[in-house]
Amino acid sequence: MPSAPDPQPRVTLIGKPGCHLCDDARAVVAAVTAELGESFVERSVLEEPELMARYAEEIPVTLVDGRQHDFWRVDPDRLRDALSRPPH
Template structure:
């Protein structure tokens, strides 16, 4: 499968943005994630750490955090080109 795992080849890639309301870095990350997912056909979702104690414990000091297929891809600042490369794998 040339660099893609079985999990990744089962369907579209999934990007998860973990953040919180009122976070300007989260707003910036959301714009990048939305644009790159639209270009690549990946689906994306957003999770609010203020509504999930487990996510809060895991990521409070890193938000925004971006996961790709459940694995941490980046935090704080999202590089569109890097995310594109990951999703096109």
């Protein structure tokens, strides 16, 4: 019997290569999601023009369940709290 597909990651990190704030955000997101058994996906504003148009001045941006959660800095406690609630 085939296994169920992996659920969509609840966290999306939007950034770009070479961004030190993005590197900092990635470390926090990776630690918190690993701790809670969640996963995350990264998307680059350089590869997706619609993301560049929307978030260029705010990267890194984190989305939780498809909604903007934070930008520039990721607070681990705030992210942990958001992920402790059921998805919207």
